[in-house]
Amino acid sequence: MTVRQTDALIDALSAAASPVKRLAPPLTRALAALAGLALIGLCAVLLLPNADPLAMRGAGGETQAGLELAAALLAGVLAVVAAFHVAIPGRSRNWLAVPLPALALWLGLSGLGCWRDLVRNGPAGWTLGHSMDCFAFIIAASLVLGLPLAWRLSRAAPIDPLPVAVLGGLGIAALSAVLLQFFHPFAVTFIDLAVHLVAVGIVILLASLLRRPMLRPA
Amino acid sequence: MAGGGTSKESWGELLAAAQRGDGVAYRRFLIAVTPFLRARARRRIHADDAVEDVVQETLLTVHRIRHSYEPGRPVEPWLAAIVARRSIDALRKSSRTGAREVHDPLAYETFAAPATNSIEAGESAKELARLMGGLPPRQREALILTKLNELSLGEASARSEQSVASLKVNVHRAIKRLRLEIGRDLLK
Numbered sequence: 491m492t493v494r495q496t497d498a499l500i501d502a503l504s505a506a507a508s509p510v511k512r513l514a515p516p517l518t519r520a521l522a523a524l525a526g527l528a529l530i531g532l533c534a535v536l537l538l539p540n541a542d543p544l545a546m547r548g549a550g551g552e553t554q555a556g557l558e559l560a561a562a563l564l565a566g567v568l569a570v571v572a573a574f575h576v577a578i579p580g581r582s583r584n585w586l587a588v589p590l591p592a593l594a595l596w597l598g599l600s601g602l603g604c605w606r607d608l609v610r611n612g613p614a615g616w617t618l619g620h621s622m623d624c625f626a627f628i629i630a631a632s633l634v635l636g637l638p639l640a641w642r643l644s645r646a647a648p649i650d651p652l653p654v655a656v657l658g659g660l661g662i663a664a665l666s667a668v669l670l671q672f673f674h675p676f677a678v679t680f681i682d683l684a685v686h687l688v689a690v691g692i693v694i695l696l697a698s699l700l701r702r703p704m705l706r707p708a
Numbered sequence: 709m710a711g712g713g714t715s716k717e718s719w720g721e722l723l724a725a726a727q728r729g730d731g732v733a734y735r736r737f738l739i740a741v742t743p744f745l746r747a748r749a750r751r752r753i754h755a756d757d758a759v760e761d762v763v764q765e766t767l768l769t770v771h772r773i774r775h776s777y778e779p780g781r782p783v784e785p786w787l788a789a790i791v792a793r794r795s796i797d798a799l800r801k802s803s804r805t806g807a808r809e810v811h812d813p814l815a816y817e818t819f820a821a822p823a824t825n826s827i828e829a830g831e832s833a834k835e836l837a838r839l840m841g842g843l844p845p846r847q848r849e850a851l852i853l854t855k856l857n858e859l860s861l862g863e864a865s866a867r868s869e870q871s872v873a874s875l876k877v878n879v880h881r882a883i884k885r886l887r888l889e890i891g892r893d894l895l896k
Contacts (some may be wrong), residue, residue, distance in 0.1 A: 493760060493766065493830060494860060495760070495860045496742065496760055496763055496764055496767070496863055497860075498858070498860030498862030498863060499734060499767055499768075499861050499862060499872060500738040500739060500742070500767065501735070501862050502861060502862040502872045503738060503767060503768075503771045503872070504731050504732075504734045504735035504738060505731065505736070506771070506871070506872075507726055507729055507730065507731035507734040507735075508729050509727070509728055509729035510727050510729075510774055510775040511775060512727050512777075512778075512779075513775055513776050515778060515780070525862075535875050577776075578776050578778075579773070579776065579785075579786050579787075579789035579790050579793070580784075580785030580786040580787075580788060580789040580790075581785075614808055626821075629757040642873055646773070646776050647772060647773050647776070649773070649789065649794075650793055659777060694880050708769045708772045708775045708834055
């Protein structure tokens with residue numbers, strides 16, 4: 491390729507100039523997307539059977555469950571906000587680290603909850619029984635929430651789709667785990683936590699693998 | 709070219725005007741940023757041809773995602789991220805191509821003087837013509853205009869009524885297809 495061809499390309503591109511719909515700032519777009527996801531979650535809680543917010547937790551576990559819920563929600567919201575920022579070229583890479591403290595808090599609180607459950611109930615309940623339902627719930631909810639989020643993120647045609655997909659996947663998995671709390675029938679055990687983490691990991695992996703068709707990078 | 713004296717401070721204003729469909733401002737912007745893109749591409753890539761490829765890919769990407777620039781913010785980091793990504797893509801592509809290239813012992817059996825290879829060259833040309841005849845018309849047209857006639861993308865676009873973007877895609881697909889066909893023939 492030659493400089494002459496570059497000049498010709500500039501001529502062709504400027505001749506093809508047409509008005510484009512400018513993207514709103516990433517934070518505005520992230521908040522709009524989160525509002526849409528919250529609406530979907532609200533519909534699920536209202537319409538699906540067995541929704542019983544936090545009430546079915548063990549006695550005295552409501553505070554613990556509330557804190558876990560808040561930490562997971564914070565991790566999910568920050569991951570989604572970060573995904574919208576890193577989708578735009580030239581934005582700070584520090585956004586990649588923004589959801590990590592909330593993620594650590596979420597995992598820490600969940601681990602603490604598991605430990606308390608172990609002390610209170612012993613190793614009873616360390617079975618896979620309901621955990622597989624939770625696994626399926628997180629995966630299914632992530633698909634339902636992930637498609638509209640991917641559509642919103644793809645508007646930026648991110649040039650480097652991998653961090654966008656990882657952050658988006660983390661956000662969706664965390665928000666799905668929040669939604670799960672409204673259907674969760676028992677206190678979390680280590681087996682539950684492990685299954686939740688595997689589900690979150692699978693969602694992030696799927697998002698990463700599907701990043702090109704989903705995010706349509708430039 | 710006009711617009712070479714455009715200051716970096718005004719790049720944002722020009723790009724914002726381009727987002728509104730101002731072709732003159734867009735041209736000034738693209739001309740003004742091209743040396744910056746070239747310099748940035750040279751940080752990772754050394755061959756002049758490859759640098760120019762990266763610059764052109766970056767310009768095409770800028771065109772595609774110009775809606776993602778937020779007026780009021782500096783343009784330089786936005787451009788730098790795009791050219792860095794296209795440079796990395798080019799490096800990956802060239803390393804993949806390098807990994808696919810194989811040593812051909814038959815190459816040593818020909819002679820340095822071009823005349824000694826004229827029979828083989830004639831056969832190769834016929835074979836290439838046959839393979840090109842099998843390409844879809846738009847791919848064949850894109851390949852002939854840009855590679856055989858050595859027209860610029862703009863000139864080829866005007867002559868073929870294909871957009872620059874579709875010309876690039878069709879050339880890419882044509883070469884990919886030819887490579888596949890030639891590979892098949894060699895295996896026979």
